[in-house]
Amino acid sequence: MARRVGELARWTARRPHHVSAAALAAGLAATGKPVVAASLAALLAVGMLVARAPVVALVAAGLVIAGAAVGAARLRAIDAPLVSAARAGHADGRAILLERPRPSRFATSAAIELSSGPGGGSRVLARARRGLSWPAEGAPGTELRVRGPLSAPVRRPGQRLDWPAYLRRRGIGAELELDALSGTGRRRGGLAGAVDRARTAGESALDSGMSRERAAVARGMVLGEDEQIDSLLRDDFRRSGLAHVLAVSGQNVMLLCALAVPVLAALGAGPRPRVVALVVLIAAYIPLAGAGPSLQRAGVMGVAGLVALGAGRVASRWYALLLAAVVTLGVNPRVAGDPGWQLSFAAVIGILLLAPAIRRSMKSLPRPLAEGASVTLAATVATAPLIAHHFGAVSLIGVAANLVAVPIVAPIMWAGMSQVALGVAMAAVPSFAPAAATLCAALGRVNGVLIGCLDAVARYFAELPGSHVTLPFGSTWAVVGAYAAVGAAVVLARLSAQRAEPRAQEVAAGWRRTPRRARMVLALGAIVCAAGAWRAFTRPPDPPRKLTVSFLDVGQGDATLIQDGPRAAVLFDGGPPEARVARQLREAGVHRLALVVATHQSRDHQGGLPEVIQRFPVDALLDGGDGTRERAFNDLLALARRRGVRRIEPRPGEVLRAGRLVIRILGPPPRPPGPPSGNPNLRAITAVVSEDGFDLFLSADAESPAILRYPLPRVEAMKVPHHGSADPGLSAVLAHLRPSVAAIEVGAHNAYGHPAPSTLAQLRRAGPHVYRTDRDGTIRLTVADGRIRVRMAR
Secondary structure, three states: OHHHHHHHHHHHHOOHHHHHHHHHHHHHHOOOOHHHHHHHHHHHHHHHHHOOOHHHHHHHHHHHHHHHHHHHHHHHHHHHHHHHHHHHOEEEEEEEEOOOOEEOOOEEEEEEEEOOOOOOOOEEEEEEEOOOOOHHHHOOOEEEEEEEEEEOOOOOOOOOOOHHHHHHHOOEEEEEEOOEEEEEEEEOOHHHHHHHHHHHHHHHHHHOOOOHHHHHHHHHHHHOOOOOOOHHHHHHHHHOOOHHHHOOOHHHHHHHHHHHHHHHHHOOOOHHHHHHHHHHHHHHHHHHOOOOHHHHHHHHHHHHHHHHHHOOOOOOHHHHHHHHHHHHHHHOHHHHHOHHHHHHHHHHHHHHHHHHHHHHHOOOOOHHHHHHHHHHHHHHHHHHHHHHHHHOEEEOOHHHHHHHHHHHHHHHHHHHHHHHHHHHHHHHOHHHHHHHHHHHHHHHHHHHHHHHHHHHHHHHHHOOOOOEEEOOOOOHHHHHHHHHHHHHHHHHHHHHHHHHHHHHHHHHHHHHHOOHHHHHHHHHHHHHHHHHHHHHHHOOOOOOOOEEEEEOOOOOOOOEEEEEOOOOEEEEOOOOHHHOHHHHHHHOOOOOEOEEEEOOOOHHHHOOHHHHHHHOOEOEEEEOOOOOOOHHHHHHHHHHHHOOOEEEOOOOOOEEEEOOEEEEEEEOOOOOOOOOOOOHHHHOOEEEEEEOOEEEEEOOOOOHHHHOOOOOOOOOEEEOHHHHOOOOOHHHHHHHHOOOEEEEOOOOOOOOOOOOHHHHHHHHHHOOEEEEHHHHOOEEEEEEOOEEEEEEOO
16 A cells, blocks of 8 residues: 555656646635645645655745635625625616526526616526516527516525525526516627527527427436426436436537547548637537536546547556646636536546446447446436535436436537537528528428437436435535545455456456357246346335325425325325426335316426326316416316326225225305406315224315315314414314324425424324424325224335
8 A cells, every 4th residue: 555655656646747736726715714725735746746846835825825815806806896786776777688598487587687776797596587588589688678676695594505595606696586578679789699690500500300308308318408497307317317418518529529530530620620619619509508617627628638649648547637627627617516517527536547447347348338338327326425415315227327327418419519500500601591491490300309319218217116215415524425435446456356267367268168059048038037127126116015095205395195005095195396206106015096186276286197197097187276277287187187197186085996995075055157366265175984893084275265165074183274374263173073094295494394393283283293394204104903003114
């Protein structure tokens, strides 16, 4: 070990440029942390002195301190307009839209740059509530007239993301709640305006020939515009370990060069003209694709490598990586805290350190497969601790998903980049437009099919049991410990491989001496065994054998699953769409639903049901819409009709059956003539589900003013109405029902204060065992032999 450390020290001492770049990058990353900067300077100096390089030690220590000083000066320059925006208190003037607006539940938001009025020259995050629309369909570069209050961003209690720090990394120091929003009819000019026009032409070309949903994925992959990607599809990519595919990164730069090199060769360009052309292409593509931190890193690395090749030198990948760190941190030292920046560098470091050894261990595999597997596995191992730290979970099947996706991703990128290039050419040379438009549409149709295949891969792997595991690495020290464990595991693996090398060579030689037919039989047998093991691992679980009630953890929403053992399953509500209740149903062993109940119109109740109806055979839908005109609920009914699901209107006193389950509808009463009720909660479907002496009371968001009008029986279990909101009449409801178990379906740290303290007090006085999904996760009641067994996920 000592010998290896000495070799590393001498290797470092022979590369002063690498050490200098690393020192400068470390100083920039430590901006605003003088103790950290001083510690890094001392550490580097000691390391170089041990390597007997005193001059390099002195220079390295000085560069760390210089980097921290330069970073501090850079932050003062960045923060000056941020402070002025926050102090302005009000905006009223012109602004430039910098990005496409991103939709959220109640509004849309986008970064804008104020160009006149209070706070002029600063970037702010503008939020447009429903009723306000962005001019020119939200095209970046559009000049706006804005008015509204400005405020400094704040971090809400319980919020995982440090929202103010996230905005500061983007150069945003204030939030603007728009009271008025309109366009001036003008666009920005100059180089930024030229990029806007090229981007718009590329977007239009990229959209041709494919559906809107798939065009949104193409925009994310090629141009970094992920605003319109469906949130459920985005979640599938994240769970399957393919989230990086939806963002522009170093992969884009690599594929751009791979696409351009044969074209340049066909045009007869020599080595140095090719390098110049590729550098120009990279320089043009980075602003076109949004110039995110990972793309900046890849661009600098690519240009550094190409310049080294053009100068006739062997490119140093490590030096290019360090140079990329210096450049990106010099632009904005705060980018060191950006998850995308961290993951990008961690992935490249992992590939440089681990991929060669992994590839050598796979030399018996076909070269393309070995290359893809080694790079994927190295990047996965290197980024796993950071992913767990920032997102709370890591994908367990990311390597397999990436191996399947790689052959699809490259053609998608090449076709998409070709479409963008054709679009820019059409805008520059109008006479070329008819032929280019035809070619764009043809490429788009092919790309649409490929993107559909990629979506299917992401969905398949995302739905596998145990596709991801929760790893709450909340602190920096937890991440450091995880990387130390990874490093120790790598060292042990290498030592074990060295000791096993002679035996491995004997086995390889014996394999080569085996007759070819025998090797084929053995390989086929291994493939069959692997396929059988994969099928056994990925097969959905069986349904429970006993009556089981699951109060599903869907955050701030309702979803209750009742399974009559293996006979039938009934679902009351589906929570909000982002809760992905369909996935929870699959994990609970659901293969078919005899009945789905949409209790009333409310996003946190019916939002997840469209996905359920798309993913599972459903026999009937109990429609609690009560004549609502709300679009999302009526889209659900239309989807059910297209899927052949029988629609049932609720009637008080009606009895429905599913297997041995008996569902008795208590309310609401028939709706009187006229428009629907303004408060759908009070007219939510209320029912009792029974089997063999067990009764379950479900009332969705209906509270005591509605519930007490119904004939209430005694029950064994209940879902507490309306997520545990304040309800003075709940005690009277409990006196009628007298449940043994009461479950509150509620989201952690919700904005409504649910469950209310008064509701919890009434439940304590009534005496049932109270469970909460925000605290206990999914709550399952198993009923057998007259007894109720309760299991909690947490």
